[in-house]
Structure formats: C-alpha cells, structure tokens
Amino acid sequence: MAATARRGRTAPRWRLADLSLDDRIARGRAARGEAPRSGHARWEPAPGRPGPVTLLADQAATRVPELVPIRYGRMLVSPGTFYRGGALIMASDLAATPGSGITVQLCGDAHLSNFGVFASPERQLIFDINDFDETLPGPWEWDVKRLAASFEIAGRDLGFSPDDRRDIVLAGVREYREQLREAARMGTLDAWYAHLDEEAIQEGITHAVRRKELGKKEAREARRDIAKARTRDSVRVLARRTGKVEGELRIVRDPPLITPIEDLLLSPESREQAERSVRTLIARYRRTLAHDHHPIEEFRYVHMARKVVGVGSVGTRCWILLMLGRDNADPLFLQAKEAQPSVLEPFAGRSRLRQHGERVVVGQRLMQAASDIFLGWLRVTDLDGQPRDYYIRQFHDWKGSAEVETMRVPGATLYARMCGATLARAHARWGDRIAVGAYLGSGEVFDRAIADFSAVYADQNERDYEALAQAVKSGRIPAEMGV
Numbered sequence: 001m002a003a004t005a006r007r008g009r010t011a012p013r014w015r016l017a018d019l020s021l022d023d024r025i026a027r028g029r030a031a032r033g034e035a036p037r038s039g040h041a042r043w044e045p046a047p048g049r050p051g052p053v054t055l056l057a058d059q060a061a062t063r064v065p066e067l068v069p070i071r072y073g074r075m076l077v078s079p080g081t082f083y084r085g086g087a088l089i090m091a092s093d094l095a096a097t098p099g100s101g102i103t104v105q106l107c108g109d110a111h112l113s114n115f116g117v118f119a120s121p122e123r124q125l126i127f128d129i130n131d132f133d134e135t136l137p138g139p140w141e142w143d144v145k146r147l148a149a150s151f152e153i154a155g156r157d158l159g160f161s162p163d164d165r166r167d168i169v170l171a172g173v174r175e176y177r178e179q180l181r182e183a184a185r186m187g188t189l190d191a192w193y194a195h196l197d198e199e200a201i202q203e204g205i206t207h208a209v210r211r212k213e214l215g216k217k218e219a220r221e222a223r224r225d226i227a228k229a230r231t232r233d234s235v236r237v238l239a240r241r242t243g244k245v246e247g248e249l250r251i252v253r254d255p256p257l258i259t260p261i262e263d264l265l266l267s268p269e270s271r272e273q274a275e276r277s278v279r280t281l282i283a284r285y286r287r288t289l290a291h292d293h294h295p296i297e298e299f300r301y302v303h304m305a306r307k308v309v310g311v312g313s314v315g316t317r318c319w320i321l322l323m324l325g326r327d328n329a330d331p332l333f334l335q336a337k338e339a340q341p342s343v344l345e346p347f348a349g350r351s352r353l354r355q356h357g358e359r360v361v362v363g364q365r366l367m368q369a370a371s372d373i374f375l376g377w378l379r380v381t382d383l384d385g386q387p388r389d390y391y392i393r394q395f396h397d398w399k400g401s402a403e404v405e406t407m408r409v410p411g412a413t414l415y416a417r418m419c420g421a422t423l424a425r426a427h428a429r430w431g432d433r434i435a436v437g438a439y440l441g442s443g444e445v446f447d448r449a450i451a452d453f454s455a456v457y458a459d460q461n462e463r464d465y466e467a468l469a470q471a472v473k474s475g476r477i478p479a480e481m482g483v
Contacts, residue, residue, distance in 0.1 A: 016432055028438025031100035037445045039098045040141065041452035045460065046096045052089045052464035053471045059088060062340060063315030070256065071314035072472060072479035075465075079458075080157040080404075082465040083150060084111055085312040087134055088343040089464060090146055093457075095347035099139040100439050104431030105366045107423070108134025108344050109312070110143040111150035112404060115419045117198070117229045119398035120370035125198035125229060127418060128368050129426055130399070133313065133339065135363025138348035140427050140436055145453060147423055148173055151416050152454035153461055154404055162455075164409045169454050172416030173447040177440045179421040183428035184437030191428045195369030196418065198226065208414050218411040221403070229400025237396055238331040242303075242322065251305040251322055256483065258320075260305040264383065274383060278304060278321070281380055285392055288361070288376035296374065299323035299332050308483075309337070316340060317388065320395050333395035334374060338388055355379050357391040367426040372397060 016024070056075075060068045075085040083090075087109045107114065107129050114131040148169050155165035183191045205222055208214035243252045253260050265271045279301050286296055303322045308314055317338040324331055339356035342348075351359045357377030365371050377391045402415055427433065440446050472479040 021434065024432055024434035025438040027432065028100075028102070028435035028440075031102060031435070031439050032441075035098040035100045037439070037441070038449050040145070040446065041449035041456075043093075043097070043453050043456045043460070046093070050092060052086065052467050053477065055088050055092065056086070056468070057477065060315060064317060067256065067308060067315040069478040069480040070308060070483045071311065072468065072477060073481040073483055074311045074314060076469060076472065076479055076481065078157050079462050079465045080150075080153050081311055082468060083153050083461050084113060084310075085314075086461070086464065087146075087312055090149075090457075091134075091142070091343045091347055093460070094139075094142045094145060097141070097145070097453075099141055100436070102140060102432055102435050102439065103137050104140040104143075104427040104433075104436070105363055105429070106134075106136055106138045106140070106143050106344065106348075107132060107363075107367060107426065108136055108138075108143070108342055110147040110423055112147065112154060112415070112419055113150075113401065115422060116399065116401035117201075117226060118372075118400070120197075121373050122370070125201075125226065125398060125400075126369055127196040127201055128370075128422055130401075131310075132360050132364040132367065133337075134342045134344055135360060135367065136342045136344045136348055136351055137430075138344055140431065142344075143423055143427070144173065144176060144450060145457070147176075147419060148450045149454040149457045149461070151412065152451075152458045154407075155412065156458060156462075158405075158407060158412075160409055160412070166451050166455070168409065168413050168416050169451045170444075170447050171413050172420035173450045174444065175417040175420035176424045177446060179424035180428060180433060180440060181437040181442070183424060184434045186428075191425075191433060193369070194425045194428070196422055196425075201226065201418070204414065204418070208410070214410045214414055215408070218408060221406070222411065225400055225403065229398050232396045232399050234331045234333045234394070234396060235329075237333045238322075241320075241333075242331075248302070249322065249324070249328060250303045251320065253305070257308045258305050259307075260303070264306060275301070275304075277380075281378055282321075285376045285378045288358070288378065289374070291373065294373070295325075296323075296332075299325050307335070309335075313337070317382065317390075332374075334392055335395040336390045336392045339377070339391050340389075356389040358389075360391040366430045369425065 071085060075082045109131060114129060116130045117125050117127050118130060120126050151169050151172055152165050155168055205219050209216060209219050241251055242249050251260055253263060261274060262271055265274055282301055302324050304319050307318050307320050309318050319336045321334040321336060339360045341356060353359045353362060355377060361375055361377045372393045375393045379387060379389050382388045471477050
C-alpha cells in the first residue's frame with residue numbers, strides 16, 4: 001500500500017475472484033495503517049507546486065485559439081466556475097495527498113455540476129454522473145475529494161454559513177461511505193445494477209419534506225426541474241436550433257457558440273469533401289455501438305456545426321450533427337466531442353486504451369447505471385489535417401441538472417446526499433468495493449477529514465481564482481466575459 005498516489009497504475013496484480021471475502025476486508029483495514037483516515041484532512045501546496053495559470057495555459061496549447069478566451073471568461077464568473085474549469089489543477093494537487101492504494105474507475109471530474117438526470121435506454125429517468133472526459137482508473141479518494149470540495153465552494157458562492165457548508169459536505173461524504181459499505185454487503189450483480197431512478201428521487205423529496213429537511217417550495221422546484229428534463233430532446237433542439245436554407249434544414253449560427261461548418265470552411269470544395277468524410281466517419285462510428293441492429297441505421301446525415309460547451313471543455317473541439325429519420329419531423333442530434341488525454345494521466349498513469357474516445361466510452365459504461373445507446377467513439381483526421389479522438393452521444397436525451405445557483409441549504413444537503421450515493425454506486429462497479437468499505441468503516445472519521453480538507457482546499461481555490469483574475473487584468477492572458 002502507498003501512503004500517497006504514485007505515478008502509474010495502482011490496479012491490483014491479482015483478480016478479485018482469487019481473493020476471499022476475508023482477504024478483501026483485511027486489505028481495506030490494513031490500508032488504514034498506511035493512510036490513516038484522519039490524514040485526509042491535511043492539505044498544503046506541495047513544494048514547487050505549478051502555478052494555476054501555467055497549467056491552464058498548457059491546456060490551451062491544444063485548443064481552438066479563438067475559443068480559449070471564452071473559457072477564461074467563464075472561469076472568472078466565480079470561484080465555483082473557476083473550480084469547474086480547473087480539473088487539471090486539482091489533479092496535480094491530489095497526486096500528493098494520502099491514498100489507500102485501492103483503485104476504482106474514476107470519473108476524474110466529479111464536481112456537483114457533473115451529475116444530473118437523463119433517459120435510460122428503457123426510457124426511464126435516472127440520476128447519475130454525466131461527464132466522463134477525464135475518466136481513468138485511479139485512487140477512489142480523488143473523486144470523493146473533488147466532489148466534497150465542490151459543495152464547500154458552491155456554499156461559499158451562495159453565501160452559506162461555515163457551519164451549514166460543513167454540514168452539507170458531511171452529509172454528502174456520509175452518504176458516500178454508507179452507500180459504499182452497503183454495496184460491499186451486496187452480491188456482485190446487485191451492486192452492478194444499483195441505481196437512483198425517478199421514483200426513488202421523488203420518494204426522497206417526499207420524505208425530506210415530511211422530515212422538514214426540505215421546504216415545500218424547494219420540493220416543487222426540484223420536481224419542476226425533473227419534469228422539465230423530459231422536454232429536452234432532439235425535437236426541442238430542432239425547433240430551437242434549426243431553420244430552412246434554400247429549402248434544406250440547417251443548424252442556425254449563433255456565434256461564437258454555434259458555428260455551422262460552412263462558416264469554418266471557405267471553399268465549396270472543402271465543404272463538400274468534409275461532409276463526404278462525415279458520412280464515412282458515421283459508418284465507422286456505427287461499429288463502436290453496442291447493438292447488432294441499431295436505430296442509427298435509419299438516420300441520414302444532414303448538417304453539422306461547431307458548438308462551445310461547458311466551462312473546462314471550452315476550446316476543445318465539439319460538434320453537433322443533425323440527422324433525420326423517416327422525415328423532417330424525425331430528428332436526431334448527436335454530439336461529437338473531442339477526447340484529449342485525461343488530466344489524471346500524468347499522475348495515475350496512461351490509459352491502456354489506444355484511443356481517448358474509447359477511454360471515455362469504456363469509463364462511462366463502467367460507471368453509469370445505464371448509458372446512451374448512441375454512445376461510441378472514433379479517431380478522425382480533423383479539418384486542420386490533425387488526427388483527433390472523439391466520442392459521440394445524443395446531444396439531448398431528457399437531460400436535466402440541478403439549479404445550483406438558486407439552491408438553499410436544505411436543497412443543497414439533499415443534493416449532496418444524492419451525489420455522494422451515486423458516486424459510491426459508480427465506484428462499486430469496478431474495483432474492490434469490499435476493501436474500500438472496510439477502509440471507510442462505520443464511524444465518521446473519514447467524513448470529518450474530508451470536510452476539513454474541503455474547507456482548506458476551497459481557500460486554495462480562491463487563491464488560484466485570484467491568480468487567474470490578476471493574469472487577465474495584467475493582460476498576460478485574454479478573457480472574453482459574458483459568453
């Protein structure tokens with residue numbers, strides 16, 4: 001066992017099937033000697049810590065240059081949005097923190113805004129992690145710390161008191177610990193299939209109101225957000241984002257956030273060549289989908305546009321593709337998003353998978369209770385002639401997320417518990433959930449340590465935020481606000 005995460009794979013050299021239940025429990029308890037649970041409370045910048053602006057500038061080198069100022073502008077909205085865009089900064093910091101030596105499949109960017117509801121293939125709403133750009137096997141503690149610190153930071157942005165912020169973080173970490181220990185007691189398939197669906201969410205809201213842990217107004221808002229998610233689909237995108245050009249459906253421009261392909265390729269010949277390539281690439285992407293017969297076969301490609309998404313992802317290449325089925329009222333919007341190396345790779349080791357799009361898809365399928373049937377990947381020669389990896393999924397499929405900016409303490413507490421339980425279920429699907437459960441134990445030593453860490457790391461996040469603000473103010477880097 002290692003007290004701190006070491007560069008390279010930390011996966012066990014044995015198969016879990018070769019270990020007895022007692023062996024796995026003993027492994028988790030023994031890890032406490034190498035990495036005491038109370039030790040997770042500590043945080044201080046490592047000697048020679050890379051500057052946050054330097055790390056962000058390094059990332060910008062591989063991104064679309066004209067979009068990078070938008071990324072900085074979005075990060076400068078608040079310390080919370082800075083944190084959302086700073087996954088690489090925190091990955092660098094987490095590499096020097098204590099670790100139990102137990103590996104799981106990590107989300108890699110498990111902050112509170114990367115959870116939400118979406119449709120399962122069975123057309124049920126489920127709540128789960130919804131962003132896997134950084135997924136990679138690594139120390140399970142890293143995801144827990146990133147999630148917990150995100151609630152501390154959001155609480156500061158929302159003006160919550162220190163005691164309320166700590167209680168929210170403790171609620172989320174406690175739920176993670178208890179759900180992980182519950183998964184450790186489950187059979188393998190029960191742990192694999194565990195999930196949080198709409199019925200369970202509605203019941204949780206009702207019980208929270210009855211226990212007076214959640215106000216009726218917040219309960220109505222939560223239920224409204226769930227209902228709204230069902231309206232977010234390709235038909236809605238068709239109405240909002242397309243129009244007729246010379247009698248043909250096209251994605252309408254909304255610069256700089258949505259840029260049709262014809263605005264990026266000046267000559268008609270280059271546009272025609274690019275669109276022929278897209279049709280070929282769709283056929284290659286089809287081979288990465290999970291089903292022998294697939295509805296993608298009934299859709300034809302119509303148009304595509306570049307889209308700016310998220311905070312941390314701004315500047316990576318992202319496209320939305322308009323596909324049509326039986327007629328113009330039968331749309332499918334796909335999102336093809338560039339998959340760059342995970343921010344965890346310098347600290348947890350490179351992926352064994354050759355393509356980063358495949359890395360994202362495999363990680364998502366491992367961690368999510370149910371995944372989009374259109375989830376696939378491909379490597380392409382991009383418009384600038386450079387090879388790049390992409391993963392593809394539906395653009396909108398009943399997607400919904402919590403309105404973090406309007407949360408009050410009761411709602412934030414319930415949401416922290418939902419996220420903590422969901423992260424535990426995801427971690428339980430790949431890795432030694434029994435050893436992790438034994439390490440965590442039944443007491444609150446780990447919970448309190450992570451709450452302490454979150455408060456101290458939130459202070460560091462504020463200092464890093466100010467460093468970016470000063471770099472923009474001095475003219476060292478450009479930022480475009482309000483986009």
